[in-house]
Amino acid sequence: MEExxxxxxxxxxxxxxGHIAKAExxxxxxxxxxxxVIELLDARIPEAxxxxxxxxxxxxxxxxxxxxxxxxxxxxxxxxSINSKDKATLKQLIHEIEKASKPILDKYLKHxxxxxxxxxxxxxxxxxxxxxxxNALTKNKKKAKVADKAGVTRQQQWIDTKSKLNIxxxxxxxxxxxxxxxxxxxxxxxxxxxxxxxxxDHVLVAKEGMYLLEEHVTKFYxxxxxxxxxxxxxxxxxMIRNGQPDAERAAGLFLQDxxxxxxxxxSLD
Ligand SMILES: Nc1nc2c(ncn2[C@@H]2O[C@H](COP(=O)(O)OP(=O)(O)OP(=O)(O)O)[C@@H](O)[C@H]2O)c(=O)[nH]1
Ligand SMILES: [Mg+2]
Numbered sequence: 001m002e003e004x005x006x007x008x009x010x011x012x013x014x015x016x017x018g019h020i021a022k023a024e025x026x027x028x029x030x031x032x033x034x035x036x037v038i039e040l041l042d043a044r045i046p047e048a049x050x051x052x053x054x055x056x057x058x059x060x061x062x063x064x065x066x067x068x069x070x071x072x073x074x075x076x077x078x079x080x081s082i083n084s085k086d087k088a089t090l091k092q093l094i095h096e097i098e099k100a101s102k103p104i105l106d107k108y109l110k111h112x113x114x115x116x117x118x119x120x121x122x123x124x125x126x127x128x129x130x131x132x133x134x135n136a137l138t139k140n141k142k143k144a145k146v147a148d149k150a151g152v153t154r155q156q157q158w159i160d161t162k163s164k165l166n167i168x169x170x171x172x173x174x175x176x177x178x179x180x181x182x183x184x185x186x187x188x189x190x191x192x193x194x195x196x197x198x199x200x201d202h203v204l205v206a207k208e209g210m211y212l213l214e215e216h217v218t219k220f221y222x223x224x225x226x227x228x229x230x231x232x233x234x235x236x237x238x239m240i241r242n243g244q245p246d247a248e249r250a251a252g253l254f255l256q257d258x259x260x261x262x263x264x265x266x267s268l269d
Pocket of ligand 2: 130131132145146152153171172173174
Protein backbone atom coordinates (compact mmCIF):
# COMPACT_ATOMS: atom_id res chain seq x y z
CA MET A 1 0.00 0.00 0.00
CA GLU A 2 1.26 3.43 -0.87
CA GLU A 3 -0.55 5.45 1.78
CA UNK A 4 1.23 8.62 2.75
CA UNK A 5 1.59 9.80 6.32
CA UNK A 6 -1.64 11.60 7.15
CA UNK A 7 -1.70 14.83 9.06
CA UNK A 8 -3.59 14.12 12.20
CA UNK A 9 -4.99 17.54 12.94
CA UNK A 10 -8.48 18.45 11.95
CA UNK A 11 -7.41 22.05 11.42
CA UNK A 12 -4.82 20.87 8.95
CA UNK A 13 -6.96 18.32 7.20
CA UNK A 14 -4.96 17.23 4.28
CA UNK A 15 -4.95 13.72 2.93
CA UNK A 16 -4.32 12.61 -0.58
CA UNK A 17 -2.79 9.17 -0.85
CA GLY A 18 -1.06 8.11 -4.06
CA HIS A 19 -3.69 5.52 -4.92
CA ILE A 20 -6.32 8.24 -5.20
CA ALA A 21 -4.18 10.34 -7.54
CA LYS A 22 -3.74 7.25 -9.69
CA ALA A 23 -7.46 6.48 -9.56
CA GLU A 24 -8.24 9.99 -10.74
CA UNK A 25 -5.85 9.70 -13.69
CA UNK A 26 -7.34 6.36 -14.72
CA UNK A 27 -10.85 7.69 -14.32
CA UNK A 28 -10.23 10.65 -16.62
CA UNK A 29 -8.62 8.34 -19.18
CA UNK A 30 -11.50 5.84 -19.13
CA UNK A 31 -14.15 8.54 -19.40
CA UNK A 32 -13.23 8.81 -23.08
CA UNK A 33 -14.78 5.41 -23.85
CA UNK A 34 -17.75 5.67 -21.48
CA UNK A 35 -21.32 6.36 -22.65
CA UNK A 36 -22.85 7.37 -19.37
CA VAL A 37 -21.69 8.32 -15.87
CA ILE A 38 -23.46 7.62 -12.60
CA GLU A 39 -22.26 10.11 -9.99
CA LEU A 40 -22.92 8.57 -6.60
CA LEU A 41 -23.27 10.83 -3.56
CA ASP A 42 -23.82 10.02 0.11
CA ALA A 43 -27.40 10.96 1.07
CA ARG A 44 -26.22 12.39 4.40
CA ILE A 45 -23.77 14.77 2.68
CA PRO A 46 -24.93 15.37 -0.92
CA GLU A 47 -22.89 18.59 -1.10
CA ALA A 48 -19.75 17.48 0.72
CA UNK A 49 -19.56 14.23 -1.29
CA UNK A 50 -19.76 15.96 -4.67
CA UNK A 51 -16.57 16.19 -6.72
CA UNK A 52 -16.63 19.56 -8.44
CA UNK A 53 -14.42 18.54 -11.37
CA UNK A 54 -16.53 15.61 -12.49
CA UNK A 55 -18.84 17.53 -14.82
CA UNK A 56 -15.85 18.99 -16.61
CA UNK A 57 -14.13 15.61 -16.92
CA UNK A 58 -17.33 14.07 -18.28
CA UNK A 59 -17.04 16.53 -21.16
CA UNK A 60 -20.76 16.66 -22.02
CA UNK A 61 -21.36 12.95 -21.58
CA UNK A 62 -24.58 12.33 -19.67
CA UNK A 63 -24.16 12.24 -15.88
CA UNK A 64 -26.92 10.80 -13.70
CA UNK A 65 -26.51 12.07 -10.14
CA UNK A 66 -27.81 9.72 -7.46
CA UNK A 67 -27.77 9.78 -3.67
CA UNK A 68 -27.10 6.43 -2.02
CA UNK A 69 -27.60 5.36 1.61
CA UNK A 70 -30.98 7.09 1.46
CA UNK A 71 -32.02 4.81 4.34
CA UNK A 72 -29.68 6.84 6.60
CA UNK A 73 -30.99 10.33 5.70
CA UNK A 74 -34.28 12.20 5.61
CA UNK A 75 -36.08 12.14 2.22
CA UNK A 76 -34.52 14.43 -0.40
CA UNK A 77 -36.61 15.12 -3.49
CA UNK A 78 -33.81 16.95 -5.30
CA UNK A 79 -32.14 13.72 -6.29
CA UNK A 80 -32.78 10.16 -7.40
CA SER A 81 -32.50 8.47 -4.00
CA ILE A 82 -31.50 4.88 -3.59
CA ASN A 83 -30.46 2.32 -1.02
CA SER A 84 -28.09 -0.08 -2.74
CA LYS A 85 -28.98 -2.78 -0.25
CA ASP A 86 -32.62 -2.67 -1.35
CA LYS A 87 -33.20 -3.41 -5.04
CA ALA A 88 -36.76 -2.08 -4.85
CA THR A 89 -35.34 1.45 -4.58
CA LEU A 90 -33.46 1.18 -7.89
CA LYS A 91 -36.47 1.42 -10.24
CA GLN A 92 -36.20 5.13 -11.00
CA LEU A 93 -32.46 4.87 -11.57
CA ILE A 94 -32.89 1.94 -13.98
CA HIS A 95 -35.49 3.96 -15.84
CA GLU A 96 -33.11 6.93 -16.08
CA ILE A 97 -30.29 4.68 -17.32
CA GLU A 98 -32.57 3.28 -20.04
CA LYS A 99 -33.68 6.76 -21.01
CA ALA A 100 -30.12 8.09 -21.25
CA SER A 101 -28.93 4.97 -23.13
CA LYS A 102 -31.54 5.19 -25.86
CA PRO A 103 -30.02 7.99 -27.98
CA ILE A 104 -26.59 6.37 -27.66
CA LEU A 105 -27.85 2.95 -28.78
CA ASP A 106 -29.92 4.53 -31.58
CA LYS A 107 -26.77 6.11 -32.92
CA TYR A 108 -25.05 2.74 -33.05
CA LEU A 109 -28.13 1.17 -34.60
CA LYS A 110 -27.94 3.67 -37.44
CA HIS A 111 -24.51 2.27 -38.19
CA UNK A 112 -25.85 -1.27 -38.11
CA UNK A 113 -24.59 -2.15 -34.62
CA UNK A 114 -27.26 -4.18 -32.83
CA UNK A 115 -27.35 -5.15 -29.16
CA UNK A 116 -24.39 -3.10 -28.04
CA UNK A 117 -24.22 -2.71 -24.27
CA UNK A 118 -24.18 0.83 -22.88
CA UNK A 119 -20.95 1.48 -21.00
CA UNK A 120 -21.74 2.98 -17.62
CA UNK A 121 -19.12 4.21 -15.16
CA UNK A 122 -19.97 4.58 -11.47
CA UNK A 123 -17.99 7.39 -9.86
CA UNK A 124 -17.90 8.83 -6.36
CA UNK A 125 -16.02 9.46 -3.14
CA UNK A 126 -14.68 6.47 -1.21
CA UNK A 127 -17.21 4.27 0.59
CA UNK A 128 -20.36 5.91 -0.81
CA UNK A 129 -21.51 2.51 -2.12
CA UNK A 130 -20.36 2.37 -5.76
CA UNK A 131 -19.53 -1.34 -5.67
CA UNK A 132 -22.74 -2.10 -3.75
CA UNK A 133 -24.80 -0.35 -6.41
CA UNK A 134 -23.07 -2.28 -9.18
CA ASN A 135 -23.76 -5.54 -7.38
CA ALA A 136 -27.40 -4.58 -6.96
CA LEU A 137 -27.71 -3.87 -10.70
CA THR A 138 -26.15 -7.12 -11.86
CA LYS A 139 -27.27 -10.73 -12.00
CA ASN A 140 -23.69 -11.67 -12.77
CA LYS A 141 -22.11 -14.11 -10.33
CA LYS A 142 -18.90 -12.10 -10.54
CA LYS A 143 -19.52 -9.39 -7.97
CA ALA A 144 -17.56 -6.33 -6.93
CA LYS A 145 -15.84 -6.34 -3.53
CA VAL A 146 -17.68 -4.39 -0.83
CA ALA A 147 -16.67 -3.43 2.72
CA ASP A 148 -17.41 -0.66 5.16
CA LYS A 149 -14.18 1.29 4.86
CA ALA A 150 -12.79 3.81 2.40
CA GLY A 151 -10.55 2.53 -0.36
CA VAL A 152 -11.83 -1.02 -0.86
CA THR A 153 -11.92 -0.90 -4.68
CA ARG A 154 -8.36 -0.39 -5.89
CA GLN A 155 -8.76 -1.20 -9.60
CA GLN A 156 -11.29 -0.35 -12.24
CA GLN A 157 -13.37 -3.42 -13.04
CA TRP A 158 -16.02 -4.11 -15.69
CA ILE A 159 -19.07 -6.05 -14.58
CA ASP A 160 -21.80 -7.25 -16.99
CA THR A 161 -25.37 -7.03 -15.80
CA LYS A 162 -26.51 -10.32 -17.42
CA SER A 163 -30.02 -8.95 -17.23
CA LYS A 164 -32.53 -7.32 -19.57
CA LEU A 165 -30.83 -4.01 -18.89
CA ASN A 166 -28.06 -4.27 -21.46
CA ILE A 167 -25.29 -2.33 -19.77
CA UNK A 168 -21.71 -2.90 -18.78
CA UNK A 169 -20.83 -1.32 -15.47
CA UNK A 170 -17.39 0.00 -14.61
CA UNK A 171 -16.59 -0.01 -10.91
CA UNK A 172 -13.98 2.59 -9.98
CA UNK A 173 -11.92 3.33 -6.86
CA UNK A 174 -13.26 6.22 -4.78
CA UNK A 175 -11.79 9.63 -5.52
CA UNK A 176 -11.46 12.82 -3.47
CA UNK A 177 -10.22 16.22 -4.61
CA UNK A 178 -6.50 16.85 -4.18
CA UNK A 179 -7.45 19.56 -1.68
CA UNK A 180 -10.61 19.53 0.41
CA UNK A 181 -12.93 22.40 -0.48
CA UNK A 182 -13.18 23.34 3.20
CA UNK A 183 -12.53 21.97 6.65
CA UNK A 184 -16.26 21.56 7.01
CA UNK A 185 -16.26 19.22 4.02
CA UNK A 186 -13.37 17.22 5.46
CA UNK A 187 -15.18 16.85 8.78
CA UNK A 188 -18.36 15.61 7.12
CA UNK A 189 -16.47 13.15 4.93
CA UNK A 190 -14.66 11.82 8.00
CA UNK A 191 -17.91 11.46 9.93
CA UNK A 192 -19.52 9.54 7.07
CA UNK A 193 -16.51 7.20 6.75
CA UNK A 194 -15.51 8.47 3.31
CA UNK A 195 -11.87 8.96 4.30
CA UNK A 196 -9.31 6.36 5.26
CA UNK A 197 -9.29 5.50 8.94
CA UNK A 198 -5.77 6.83 9.34
CA UNK A 199 -6.55 10.14 7.64
CA UNK A 200 -7.86 11.92 10.70
CA ASP A 201 -7.84 12.14 14.45
CA HIS A 202 -10.91 10.23 15.64
CA VAL A 203 -11.16 12.11 18.92
CA LEU A 204 -11.13 15.51 17.20
CA VAL A 205 -13.59 14.46 14.52
CA ALA A 206 -15.95 12.80 17.00
CA LYS A 207 -15.89 15.85 19.27
CA GLU A 208 -16.69 18.22 16.40
CA GLY A 209 -19.32 15.78 15.17
CA MET A 210 -21.01 15.64 18.55
CA TYR A 211 -21.33 19.44 18.60
CA LEU A 212 -22.58 19.43 15.01
CA LEU A 213 -25.24 16.87 15.95
CA GLU A 214 -25.86 18.21 19.44
CA GLU A 215 -29.62 17.81 19.34
CA HIS A 216 -29.45 14.18 18.21
CA VAL A 217 -26.57 13.34 20.56
CA THR A 218 -28.20 14.69 23.72
CA LYS A 219 -31.42 12.91 22.88
CA PHE A 220 -29.88 9.56 21.98
CA TYR A 221 -27.31 9.27 24.77
CA UNK A 222 -29.16 11.42 27.29
CA UNK A 223 -26.06 13.48 28.09
CA UNK A 224 -25.19 17.16 28.16
CA UNK A 225 -22.24 17.98 25.91
CA UNK A 226 -20.52 20.70 27.97
CA UNK A 227 -16.85 21.42 27.23
CA UNK A 228 -15.85 17.81 26.92
CA UNK A 229 -18.55 15.77 25.19
CA UNK A 230 -16.36 12.68 24.78
CA UNK A 231 -15.72 12.47 28.52
CA UNK A 232 -19.44 12.91 29.13
CA UNK A 233 -20.16 10.03 26.77
CA UNK A 234 -17.37 7.88 28.21
CA UNK A 235 -18.70 8.37 31.75
CA UNK A 236 -22.24 7.62 30.63
CA UNK A 237 -21.09 4.36 28.99
CA UNK A 238 -18.68 3.45 31.84
CA MET A 239 -15.72 3.64 29.48
CA ILE A 240 -12.99 4.28 32.04
CA ARG A 241 -9.28 3.64 31.58
CA ASN A 242 -6.71 4.16 34.31
CA GLY A 243 -9.38 5.92 36.31
CA GLN A 244 -10.08 8.43 33.50
CA PRO A 245 -12.90 8.67 30.94
CA ASP A 246 -11.69 6.89 27.78
CA ALA A 247 -12.17 9.49 25.04
CA GLU A 248 -10.76 7.22 22.31
CA ARG A 249 -13.35 4.52 22.97
CA ALA A 250 -16.13 7.06 23.28
CA ALA A 251 -15.10 8.55 19.93
CA GLY A 252 -15.22 5.12 18.32
CA LEU A 253 -18.68 4.49 19.76
CA PHE A 254 -20.08 7.82 18.60
CA LEU A 255 -18.70 7.42 15.06
CA GLN A 256 -20.06 3.89 14.83
CA ASP A 257 -23.51 4.81 16.15
CA UNK A 258 -23.80 7.78 13.80
CA UNK A 259 -22.62 5.78 10.77
CA UNK A 260 -25.06 2.97 11.53
CA UNK A 261 -27.91 5.46 11.69
CA UNK A 262 -28.62 4.88 15.38
CA UNK A 263 -28.86 8.62 16.05
CA UNK A 264 -31.58 8.90 13.43
CA UNK A 265 -31.95 9.77 9.75
CA UNK A 266 -29.62 12.74 9.47
CA SER A 267 -28.50 15.12 6.75
CA LEU A 268 -25.34 17.11 7.49
CA ASP A 269 -25.59 19.35 4.42
N1 LIG B 1 -27.00 1.79 4.99
C1 LIG B 1 -26.53 1.62 3.76
N2 LIG B 1 -25.31 1.10 3.58
C2 LIG B 1 -24.86 0.95 2.32
C3 LIG B 1 -25.62 1.32 1.19
N3 LIG B 1 -24.89 1.06 0.08
C4 LIG B 1 -23.72 0.56 0.51
N4 LIG B 1 -23.69 0.48 1.85
C5 LIG B 1 -22.57 0.03 2.69
O1 LIG B 1 -21.53 0.97 2.56
C6 LIG B 1 -20.26 0.33 2.66
C7 LIG B 1 -19.40 0.70 1.47
O2 LIG B 1 -19.92 0.11 0.31
P1 LIG B 1 -19.03 -0.11 -1.00
O3 LIG B 1 -19.96 -0.57 -2.07
O4 LIG B 1 -17.84 -0.97 -0.72
O5 LIG B 1 -18.56 1.39 -1.29
P2 LIG B 1 -17.61 1.92 -2.46
O6 LIG B 1 -18.10 3.24 -2.88
O7 LIG B 1 -17.46 0.90 -3.52
O8 LIG B 1 -16.25 2.10 -1.65
P3 LIG B 1 -14.72 2.17 -2.20
O9 LIG B 1 -14.51 1.03 -3.13
O10 LIG B 1 -13.92 2.05 -0.95
O11 LIG B 1 -14.57 3.50 -2.84
C8 LIG B 1 -20.56 -1.16 2.77
O12 LIG B 1 -20.53 -1.52 4.15
C9 LIG B 1 -21.96 -1.29 2.22
O13 LIG B 1 -22.65 -2.39 2.74
C10 LIG B 1 -26.92 1.88 1.42
O14 LIG B 1 -27.65 2.26 0.50
N5 LIG B 1 -27.32 2.01 2.72
MG1 LIG C 1 -15.83 -0.04 -4.22
